[in-house]
Amino acid sequence: MITFFQQSVTKTSYRGAFTLVEVLVVMGLLTLLAGGIYHFFTSVGQTQKVLSQQLVLQMESRKALDQVINRIQEGSEVVRPFTGETQSFLVLKDIVNRLSMLYLEPNNKISQQLQKPVYRLVAYTTDYTGSFNKQNQKVLVDLVRRITFTSLSPNTVQINATIINENREYQFITHVGLMNLGGLEQ
Amino acid sequence: MTRKRKKGFSLVEVMIGVAIFATVGVAFLSFLSQSIGESKFSAEYFSAFILSQKVMEDFSEEIAINPYGFETLGVDENSTQYSEVVDGATVHFSGLEDQQKPYGKIDPGADNTINAKVVPLYEIVKKFQFRAQAKRLEKTGDGEKRNLLRCNLEFLWDAKIGKGQYETSCSFFSPVTAKKIDLALNVDQAAIDARIPKDFFNAPGKSLAQIANERSSTVETVTALGRIALVTEDFMKSQYYTKQMKAIADLKKKLALIPASQFDQEYAVRLAIALAWYDLAKACYQIVVYLEPCFATLQSQNVSALQTGTNTLNPIQLQEALFHYRIIYEYFVGSIVQARFYYYALIEKDLALYKGGKRELQVLQKLIDLYRIVALLASVPTGMDQYKAFLGRLDTFADGRNLYLQRMVRQEMIYLQDPAVWMEKFPNLKRISSIVKARIPQILAFIKARTDDAVLNADNSY
Numbered sequence: 001m002i003t004f005f006q007q008s009v010t011k012t013s014y015r016g017a018f019t020l021v022e023v024l025v026v027m028g029l030l031t032l033l034a035g036g037i038y039h040f041f042t043s044v045g046q047t048q049k050v051l052s053q054q055l056v057l058q059m060e061s062r063k064a065l066d067q068v069i070n071r072i073q074e075g076s077e078v079v080r081p082f083t084g085e086t087q088s089f090l091v092l093k094d095i096v097n098r099l100s101m102l103y104l105e106p107n108n109k110i111s112q113q114l115q116k117p118v119y120r121l122v123a124y125t126t127d128y129t130g131s132f133n134k135q136n137q138k139v140l141v142d143l144v145r146r147i148t149f150t151s152l153s154p155n156t157v158q159i160n161a162t163i164i165n166e167n168r169e170y171q172f173i174t175h176v177g178l179m180n181l182g183g184l185e186q
Numbered sequence: 187m188t189r190k191r192k193k194g195f196s197l198v199e200v201m202i203g204v205a206i207f208a209t210v211g212v213a214f215l216s217f218l219s220q221s222i223g224e225s226k227f228s229a230e231y232f233s234a235f236i237l238s239q240k241v242m243e244d245f246s247e248e249i250a251i252n253p254y255g256f257e258t259l260g261v262d263e264n265s266t267q268y269s270e271v272v273d274g275a276t277v278h279f280s281g282l283e284d285q286q287k288p289y290g291k292i293d294p295g296a297d298n299t300i301n302a303k304v305v306p307l308y309e310i311v312k313k314f315q316f317r318a319q320a321k322r323l324e325k326t327g328d329g330e331k332r333n334l335l336r337c338n339l340e341f342l343w344d345a346k347i348g349k350g351q352y353e354t355s356c357s358f359f360s361p362v363t364a365k366k367i368d369l370a371l372n373v374d375q376a377a378i379d380a381r382i383p384k385d386f387f388n389a390p391g392k393s394l395a396q397i398a399n400e401r402s403s404t405v406e407t408v409t410a411l412g413r414i415a416l417v418t419e420d421f422m423k424s425q426y427y428t429k430q431m432k433a434i435a436d437l438k439k440k441l442a443l444i445p446a447s448q449f450d451q452e453y454a455v456r457l458a459i460a461l462a463w464y465d466l467a468k469a470c471y472q473i474v475v476y477l478e479p480c481f482a483t484l485q486s487q488n489v490s491a492l493q494t495g496t497n498t499l500n501p502i503q504l505q506e507a508l509f510h511y512r513i514i515y516e517y518f519v520g521s522i523v524q525a526r527f528y529y530y531a532l533i534e535k536d537l538a539l540y541k542g543g544k545r546e547l548q549v550l551q552k553l554i555d556l557y558r559i560v561a562l563l564a565s566v567p568t569g570m571d572q573y574k575a576f577l578g579r580l581d582t583f584a585d586g587r588n589l590y591l592q593r594m595v596r597q598e599m600i601y602l603q604d605p606a607v608w609m610e611k612f613p614n615l616k617r618i619s620s621i622v623k624a625r626i627p628q629i630l631a632f633i634k635a636r637t638d639d640a641v642l643n644a645d646n647s648y
Binding site: 047051054058065076077078079082083084085086093148150151152154156158160162169171172173174175176177180 | 233285304306587591
């Protein structure tokens with residue numbers, strides 16, 4: 001009996017559950033593993049989120065860039081800034097001698113959301129009435145953090161722009177040639 | 187014991203489970219990693235595209251003002267060097283903004299290269315390098331393809347996945363061949379030749395061969411002399427010449443009456459005068475060039491024979507014929523210089539401001555052409571010095587304001603160090619030079635000698 005009990009106890013102790021230490025070690029390891037996995041997935045998720053934001057921002061920047069380029073290419077001559085000068089606005093003359101202005105307006109709503117100054121890039125083309133006409137005004141880009149126009153020749157404009165989106169910023173530089181109207185009349 | 191075995195997993199089961207989990211996990215991680223890499227690559231590719239647009243526009247502007255723009259930038263078909271986009275390693279990404287004093291003047295070295303302070307652009311583009319190659323579709327000759335340049339642009343970057351490479355190409359028109367012009371189209375040569383016996387030799391009804399025979403000369407000689415006499419005389423008496431001179435005189439009177447504040451009128455009239463002089467210069471030059479082979483014939487023949495024999499040529503008539511040519515050449519020189527003067531007036535500060543930078547640049551390009559022609563004229567010995575001084579002023583004007591123009595001016599100064607190289611670069615100038623620099627002094631010397639002879643011979647006969 002004793003022998004049997006001893007045998008039984010001995011067998012139970014070998015086949016039984018884990019000791020407290022073992023359980024604690026395993027739990028510790030599992031916690032570390034779970035923490036690692038959680039951290040990894042969070043990090044991957046964050047990276048993916050950042051990248052998708054970046055891609056969306058790039059797409060928006062591309063759209064903005066196209067809008068600005070198309071508008072500038074309608075011009076035939078850079079009036080302001082003068083060559084060699086940088087300004088945050090642009091004045092162009094077009095083929096029928098109308099003036100177009102590209103300038104920044106505060107985007108207050110987004111500025112409050114992002115807690116930093118954000119602007120809209122607005123284009124206005126004068127007509128011959130001599131008074132302001134709302135229809136001639138168009139917002140080209142909504143989320144401009146910063147933009148400058150530099151004139152390196154009367155036929156081209158260099159743009160340095162930063163577009164913002166949910167606190168991410170994308171900056172690009174580009175060079176836009178104006179409409180070519182040929183040479184001096186001769 | 188049997189029950190106990192069923193409760194747990196065997197080592198093999200656990201290992202298989204772990205292996206499956208690991209495989210799925212690795213596949214998932216790989217997918218995620220691939221996805222992240224693709225997103226990054228897409229972002230980088232977009233940035234390369236934007237940068238390439240900037241460089242191509244730069245090239246376009248460079249070529250618009252300087253047919254040897256690629257050469258000036260050191261870009262050819264053998265360019266192997268890759269340049270960094272950041273830290274001012276290349277002119278394309280320097281001088282981005284006018285950020286430092288003196289404002290209104292960009293210093294490519296100091297004014298905002300893409301350095302670490304330019305955020306977030308620096309982080310976006312710092313890994314990019316690029317290389318441009320350009321080649322003419324034909325290296326030599328004067329075919330149309332020689333005026334076309336093919337430019338390839340390649341951006342490289344260290345991409346985590348895929349090949350970090352973006353390539354694009356573009357064709358540019360950059361004329362370096364001589365213009366295709368047939369000056370003789372403006373002269374009805376057959377009609378002129380038909381008039382020679384009656385109108386110049388006073389021998390109506392006779393053929394040129396008979397006239398030549400009577401004067402112990404050749405048909406070529408009498409034809410050449412007749413053409414010189416009639417074409418120059420016709421021009422001097424033409425309505426075009428008379429009207430043009432009157433138009434210039436009237437415009438000058440009008441200019442004198444325009445108030446100083448009327449920039450639009452002043453600009454228009456000055457330009458009209460410049461155009462009138464330039465047009466007259468072109469007409470005179472056409473005659474000078476058209477008749478040049480006639481002088482070659484006279485120089486190779488014994489023109490003095492025309493003063494001997496039974497039907498001698500009136501020496502005054504010969505003198506007139508040759509002198510008219512000289513006068514027309516002098517008109518050409520004078521008209522070009524006058525055109526240059528009036529074009530130059532268009533870049534006077536107030537007028538240039540009124541008309542804007544684009545027109546100012548066009549006038550400057552026109553002035554470069556005119557200064558080049560004057561620099562070739564043997565009768566304006568200071569012409570080359572005047573041109574070099576003008577280039578010096580242009581260099582100062584363009585400094586920090588128009589970097590394309592400045593590069594073109596400096597390249598021109600290098601070409602001018604060796605006139606032979608300069609001529610090779612500009613075949614139109616070479617063609618003008620072959621007349622006004624090489625032939626005209628000979629022709630003028632010939633005219634002087636022949637007219638002196640004619641007068642002396644006439645004196646002896648009296």
